Structure formats: structure tokens, C-alpha cells
Amino acid sequence: MVARVVIAAPGSGHGKTTIAAGLMAALRARGLDVSGHKVGPDFIDPSYHALATGRPPRNLDPFLQSEELLVPLLLHGAAELAVIEGVMGLFDGALGTEGFASTAHVARLLDAPVVLVVDASAASRSVAATVLGFARYDPRLELAGVILNKLGSQRHEDEIRAAVAPTGIPVLGALRRSEDIHAPSRHLGLVPAGERAAESQRLLPELASWVAGGVDLDAVVRVARDASRLSGKPWEPTGSWDGRRKVIAAAAGQAFTFRYTETAELLSAHGIDVVDVDPLRDKELPDGCAGLYFGGGFPEAHAEGLSANAPLREEIATAVHKGMPVVAECAGLLYLCRELDGQPMVGVLDAQARMTKRGALGYRKASVPSTHLLGGAGMSVTGHEFHRTEVLPRQGKTPAWEWDGRAEGFATRTLHASYLHVHWAGHPGLAKSFADAVHAYE
Structure with a gap:
């Protein structure tokens, strides 16, 4: 009860x-x-x-x-x-x-x-x-x-x-x-x-x-x-991994304060241990790191501090260029750009990010235009936007998502960066796709 x-x-x-x-x-x-x-x-x-x-x-x-x-x-x-x-x-x-x-x-x-x-x-x-x-x-x-x-x-x-x-x-x-x-x-x-x-x-x-x-x-x-008894079974993060577990670094700290709790639970079920890394303070990725997850937050309020941590930015850039799987949502997208409000960032995306006067807020129904790290072409998801920044250009050669007739974000077989926040409990296949890529990374 x-x-x-x-x-x-x-x-x-x-x-x-x-x-x-x-x-x-x-x-x-x-x-x-x-x-x-x-x-x-x-x-x-x-x-x-x-x-x-x-x-x-x-x-x-x-x-x-x-x-x-x-x-x-x-x-x-x-x-x-x-x-x-x-x-x-x-x-x-x-x-x-x-x-x-x-x-x-x-x-x-x-x-x-x-x-x-x-x-x-x-x-x-x-x-x-x-x-x-x-x-x-x-x-x-x-x-x-x-x-x-x-x-x-x-x-x-x-x-x-x-x-x-x-x-x-x-x-x-x-x-x-x-x-x-x-x-x-x-x-x-x-x-x-x-x-x-x-x-x-x-x-x-x-x-x-x-x-x-x-x-x-x-x-x-x-x-x-006095509320009535609820029928049904509790949700459980499903996964069938029984091999060697892998480690990913997930952005945390004051600049990256948002990650749905179920994201880490789903990844754990797929044999992934999530280790928090603070891009403002930590100078290196954890030992054995095989993947990167950058969720939401307010990097625009901490751009100078993020830029000042050059050792971590450089290590992340090297890892991504070598094919380490990376998922970045909203704040993570900004961090992976060349610069944010004039401050150098990681630079693995050929794009600039900046604060704007107008915000983007609302639910979105999106689809995958071309197969990438998180799914095959035509796969659909529900998500939401919540930001007051813009990235120029809006998309890369292979966009991450498409909604309302417009493409958005950056994607490859090992990278996915977008403004769209997706709750992985509602779309557990995303967690599996990311986990599979992490396990395949050497």
C-alpha cells in the first residue's frame, strides 16, 4: 500500500x-x-x-x-x-x-x-x-x-x-x-x-x-x-547482462545537475556502472572509462569555470575522437561545442553555443532521420525541450532527431548530442543501444 x-x-x-x-x-x-x-x-x-x-x-x-x-x-x-x-x-x-x-x-x-x-x-x-x-x-x-x-x-x-x-x-x-x-x-x-x-x-x-x-x-x-490500493507491479529496469561490467563517466556537479534517476538504473541493468565526474573540478576521467553521458544543467552559468578545466576538456575530446560512445542532452550538447558564449568548450562538435533572449520549452514527438548511436532510422520517441540557448548550426551532417519537419542535433555511430531530453524509462531501447556501444568499445 x-x-x-x-x-x-x-x-x-x-x-x-x-x-x-x-x-x-x-x-x-x-x-x-x-x-x-x-x-x-x-x-x-x-x-x-x-x-x-x-x-x-x-x-x-x-x-x-x-x-x-x-x-x-x-x-x-x-x-x-x-x-x-x-x-x-x-x-x-x-x-x-x-x-x-x-x-x-x-x-x-x-x-x-x-x-x-x-x-x-x-x-x-x-x-x-x-x-x-x-x-x-x-x-x-x-x-x-x-x-x-x-x-x-x-x-x-x-x-x-x-x-x-x-x-x-x-x-x-x-x-x-x-x-x-x-x-x-x-x-x-x-x-x-x-x-x-x-x-x-x-x-x-x-x-x-x-x-x-x-x-x-x-x-x-x-x-x-486514505488513497485506494494501487494494482499492478513496480517498474523494474530490465537487462540481461552477465559479463564484465563497464564504467561510464556521467557529468555532475554544479554545472550538470540533471539526470533522470531511471537512466542510471537502466544502464546498471545492462552492465554499466555510472561514475559521476564534475567537469568544473575533476581533472580526468575515471579509470577504465568506456563511455560518456552528459545530461542537463546550466553550463551557461558556469562557462568560464568549465573552460578553465582544460585537462578534462582535452581528455574528453581525445576520447570522443577515438570513438568512445557519448550521449549529450541539452547542457551536454553545449559542453561539446567549440565554444559557449565565447568560452572554449570540448570542441568535438563544429558548432557554437550562446545564450538567447527567447527560450524553447515544450513537449516534442521526434524520430530518428538516419541510423545513429541510439537507434535505427524511423524510430520515434517523446521528449521535451527546456533551454534559453541556441547552437549554430542547428544540426550536423547526420542529425540526432527530427520533429515538426526540422532536423536537430548531431549524431554518428558513436555520438549523440541534442537539445531533446528523453526519459529512458519510456524508451528503454535507448539505454540498451548506448550500453551495447559501451560494451563494444575497447
């Missing part, structure tokens, strides 16, 4: 991440084994979940992973109590799909009760109308309670509680404004916890105390435990 609750909101900016992470930390402080899960593809919010729970972060996304995999993936990663943070507004999903991949969609698939976080800083009794509207909009959902956020005073709280009472939706928490409780932001949202580790560790007890002081934790636990 997995106790579970979804923390949602009417829209972005209501305090979902702060309250969800604080709730995880507060429940953990009470001795509960808590896991954090994020609806959608985002990798920044889960970094705070991992800090709060002490467990690997997990994403739940029907577009990236399929509807059928959501319950198995939850069962695979869930602890005694799963706190699932929503994305955007409760009913906001992929455009033109009637809410596909929305928080509401995921809550229905998981048969999970929803607690609505409402920013009450600019309203009083009108909050009740918001709550009532969300409760009635989709009768398939269970709106189990509301947490009032950014309250100004006791009178403010009393007024809203009195207005909400006739709706029948219980108020499970009321939190005052706090200038001390916040996470700094950047051009793509919050700054990942891994980039501000010391500050995040200091903030966590304060966050847990703030939530515990204003939220009825016992009531939240009861809501989570």
Missing part, C-alpha cells in the same frame, strides 16, 4: 515547490519514510525533493513515459508515503490535448487525492470561489483539502477560513508570508538545489519548521493513507 497525495495549485507561483519540499522534510522529521515525485519533465524542483527526503528524485509524466507506466513507476520509487508535486495549474497540460499530462491527469491515473495550495496574498473571500471552482471542475478528482499560502495576518486567515467552510473542502494549513523562505530563480525557473548545496541544507530545517507550524501534518497523512 502506497500512501500518496498530490500537491497542486491554481497556477504557477502559488508556492507548490516550497510547500511540497517543506512537507516532505517535515514528515521525514517525524520519522516517516517519504519519497518525492514531480509531475512533468522538470528537473529543478525534484532536486529540492531529493534534499528533503534523502531519496533519489522521480518524475511522473504520461507524455514522456506513457500512461501505462505511471503506476509501475510510482510503485518502483515510492516510499511509505509519496508526496507528488504538480506542475503549473492543476488542469494545465500539453496544449491542444484537453489537459493531457496535467497534474489532474496524473492524479486520476494514480487515483491520488489532491491538496490545493492557494496564494492568498491578494484576496480574501474570493479564495473560496477559487477552491469551489477547482473542486467542481472535474468530478473524477478528489480535492481533499486546501493549504492557504502567503497570508498577511490572523484576521486575513479567519476571513478566508470562514468563506471556505461552506464549500465543504477542509483547510489543512495556513501559512504566513515569510521573506526567509524562498529559493532563488534564474532564466529557466528556480536555481537547482545542487548549485546552492550549503544554503539549501541550511534552509531545509527552517522550511520543515515553517510547514509544520502551519499545516496539519496528521490530516495530510490521513488524506494520503
